[in-house]
Amino acid sequence: MPLRVVEVHQNILRKNSTMARELRERFERNGTYVINLLSSPGAGKTTLLEETLRRLGDRYRVAALVGDQATDLDAARLRRSGAPVEQIVTGAECRLDAQMVTAALRDFDATAVELLAIENVGNLICPAEYDLGEDLRVVVFSTTEGEDKPLKYPLAFATAHLAIISKTDLAAAAGFDRASAKANIERVHPGIEIVEVSALRGDGMDEWIDCLDRRIASKRVLV
């Protein structure tokens, strides 16, 4: 990249860090646990999130923010879970940033939210650079994408706290090599927790929900 472009980019990331820190402090004050979901387009984030909100909606006050380049299709899907959902249309931008999240939070009362799920724009590259003040960054990677994706998009996997292998119902049809996929995730991020789910069939959803419960509880103890 030319020097001037690098500078502008670094400025943007610096500003984002500052705003993300403010968001994190605010979430802390409000007792809100925040997850940021990253993946390719079509890896199954929305289906997973819809099911997650449905399962957790009776135990926590949940809400969701959804980033999308052009439509509010995902927000409409997520609203079926009963949770309040705010859509962020990003236009030419390939990711959410802390400023967009801050602006979206103006539109609804986030002080009472206990679990805020942010569904990022479908993109394995740009979103990885932007902290949104989340507690848990989750990278979702579907069995139909090919086992090499963690090596090809390392930043998303390296910066995530948890990896979800999604669409396990399609694993056999896609000839998915589970061992190789897990080895590739491990290579980019040694020791990262990996959960395998089919949000459609429900397989692995209990494990994922338990894992979220555990993390929310341990944050409450720490705060």
Next chain:
Amino acid sequence: MPLRVVEVHQNILRKNSTMARELRERFERNGTYVINLLSSPGAGKTTLLEETLRRLGDRYRVAALVGDQATDLDAARLRRSGAPVEQIVTGAECRLDAQMVTAALRDFDATAVELLAIENVGNLICPAEYDLGEDLRVVVFSTTEGEDKPLKYPLAFATAHLAIISKTDLAAAAGFDRASAKANIERVHPGIEIVEVSALRGDGMDEWIDCLDRRIASKRVLV
């Protein structure tokens, strides 16, 4: 976006257009037909391209450029077709641009190449803004990604000359609604040619190869 960022971005796109025009003139002089493949990560670009180069390698002098954020895994796969392949590692960049293509062409004799296939970085957003001097922009969209993707990533579909629905072998397992997917492509880009393939099984490959042949031939008549 803040004004300064918009300006820098527009400058980048303007510079890219100039370099893309130079590339296009050069490809014209050399009689090289160029395709630029765009898709999400894991939509099947590499498998499709490997099979395409294999099938066309005895009729045209073929070569490929492959963009990837971090690895040369795809280049290694494409080289199995016997074609010369140049890898472009893009690092933090989320797409190829005309400058990267120009630089990559320095490394091999492109004057004799009749068909140059450029596999872009797996990303449905950023690559759509960057002209690479191609004759044919192809957007690849797999049956496992969900039928709504054309609406969610309209620029990729609107700027493409041809859409490929890939992984048709997984359509049934994924519950893919073909009519709805095609209607969504049509909505974003009325009249665009759509080819359905399974590069793995070979279904639709003859149609795709015919389609390329036709377009290469008609360009030769025009030049």
